[in-house]
Amino acid sequence: MTAAAQREALFEYLLRLGDNCLILGHRLSEWCGKGPVLEEDIALSNIALDLVGQSTLWLDLAATVEGAGRDADALAFKRDVLDWRNFLLVEQPNGDFAQTIVRQFLFDCFHVELLQALTKSANQEIANIAAKAIKEAVYHRRHSGQWVIRLGDGTEESRTRAQAALEQLWGYTRELFDGDAIDEMMMQAGIAIDPGDFHENWRDAVTAVLGEATLTVPEATWSIGGGKKGVHSEHLGFLLAEMQFLPRAYPDAKW
Amino acid sequence: MAEPTIAPENPVKRLWHALEAVCDPEIPVLSVVDLGVVRDVEVSGDAAVVTITPTYSGCPAMAYIEMMVRDAVLGAGFNKAEVKTVLAPAWTTDWLSEAGREKLKAIGIAPPAEQSTSKKSLLGIDPVVACPRCGSEHTEILSQFGSTACKALYRCTDCAEPFDYFKCL
Numbered sequence: 001m002t003a004a005a006q007r008e009a010l011f012e013y014l015l016r017l018g019d020n021c022l023i024l025g026h027r028l029s030e031w032c033g034k035g036p037v038l039e040e041d042i043a044l045s046n047i048a049l050d051l052v053g054q055s056t057l058w059l060d061l062a063a064t065v066e067g068a069g070r071d072a073d074a075l076a077f078k079r080d081v082l083d084w085r086n087f088l089l090v091e092q093p094n095g096d097f098a099q100t101i102v103r104q105f106l107f108d109c110f111h112v113e114l115l116q117a118l119t120k121s122a123n124q125e126i127a128n129i130a131a132k133a134i135k136e137a138v139y140h141r142r143h144s145g146q147w148v149i150r151l152g153d154g155t156e157e158s159r160t161r162a163q164a165a166l167e168q169l170w171g172y173t174r175e176l177f178d179g180d181a182i183d184e185m186m187m188q189a190g191i192a193i194d195p196g197d198f199h200e201n202w203r204d205a206v207t208a209v210l211g212e213a214t215l216t217v218p219e220a221t222w223s224i225g226g227g228k229k230g231v232h233s234e235h236l237g238f239l240l241a242e243m244q245f246l247p248r249a250y251p252d253a254k255w
Numbered sequence: 256m257a258e259p260t261i262a263p264e265n266p267v268k269r270l271w272h273a274l275e276a277v278c279d280p281e282i283p284v285l286s287v288v289d290l291g292v293v294r295d296v297e298v299s300g301d302a303a304v305v306t307i308t309p310t311y312s313g314c315p316a317m318a319y320i321e322m323m324v325r326d327a328v329l330g331a332g333f334n335k336a337e338v339k340t341v342l343a344p345a346w347t348t349d350w351l352s353e354a355g356r357e358k359l360k361a362i363g364i365a366p367p368a369e370q371s372t373s374k375k376s377l378l379g380i381d382p383v384v385a386c387p388r389c390g391s392e393h394t395e396i397l398s399q400f401g402s403t404a405c406k407a408l409y410r411c412t413d414c415a416e417p418f419d420y421f422k423c424l
Contacts, residue, residue: 043399043400046400049311050311050313053311053312054312054313128342
């Protein structure tokens with residue numbers, strides 16, 4: 001494999017890492033000012049901040065690897081839908097609070113496993129970012145997990161909504177573990193592991209919390225993916241339209 | 256010949272002294288040195304390099320801290336100031352200085368209750384956090400997240416005071 005092909009694959013892989021954090025972080029930030037209670041408004045905004053911060057680290061590194069003169073801001077604000085590499089799961093709309101929490105929990109459990117693996121990456125910069133981010137991800141998982149239990153084992157209303165959210169989002173989780181050619185290249189270079197390798201761990205962690213929450217693990221009757229290759233749901237375009245509006249309309253704007 | 260702008264004796268000491276005056280914009284009783292955000296300083300002639308590390312990945316204060324550190328270096332008489340940011344090793348609350356812990360308590364913020372490598376902390380079990388006001392260990396967590404990225408919200412069940420807890424990381 002040529003060095004150029006390897007660099008291209010690494011760039012793609014870093015975009016996936018950065019885009020997942022940025023899109024989910026942006027989704028969470030949509031709750032800012034309208035959380036169900038003040039503490040939760042603050043919590044979701046704090047998690048958003050961590051994720052956006054992590055995305056900056058990943059996209060900075062992606063930009064360096066690409067070496068085409070773009071920086072993290074250019075990657076965040078000047079790419080169109082087809083160039084985004086995040087999972088479909090994280091671009092799903094916030095819905096009600098249960099949907100936001102279940103989406104977060106399913107991602108957090110994945111995120112912790114992924115970052116754990118990346119702390120051992122042969123790429124030192126990736127290992128460093130992962131070692132920093134995992135501390136935050138563990139804290140996020142704890143928060144979303146506690147809420148899943150509270151909602152599931154709560155009132156009839158909260159339980160119904162949490163179960164509905166699970167049914168609605170479960171089909172998007174398959175994509176998190178489906179490896180492709182890029183994953184294969186990362187694996188061979190010792191940069192990452194096959195995401196399928198931690199599917200079992202993820203399932204165990206999720207099942208344990210759902211059990212405590214008296215919620216039912218959904219049947220995998222359908223699944224849809226494509227986000228990490230740039231095939232997105234219509235939701236992403238609307239999200240980008242809002243997120244990218246200012247730097248696109250006023251390219252010279254400075255804080 | 257112009258006077259040298261830097262006194263030859265102890266330029267490193269002078270730089271640390273200047274950095275101790277740079278306060279965290281969100282918890283202004285703490286300096287960036289107390290916080291363990293300053294990892295290293297290097298002085299060579301009239302140039303100084305300060306290495307800093309972010310507390311949380313998304314800490315919104317980092318750009319401001321970087322600017323203040325640069326100003327402090329120049330203010331201490333150096334003509335060239337460079338601020339480097341490193342991620343590894345990842346920042347931990349274990350680096351909070353003893354002086355910093357005391358300053359936190361004095362303004363009603365409970366300092367991290369244990370080492371970040373303790374089993375409880377790794378498993379995500381809530382540590383016993385003493386109330387910074389009355390010292391009681393009968394406290395409960397109100398919210399995992401507080402007014403800044405580095406804090407959680409607690410309440411003392413004895414004196415009933417709600418307070419911030421500088422969470423373990």
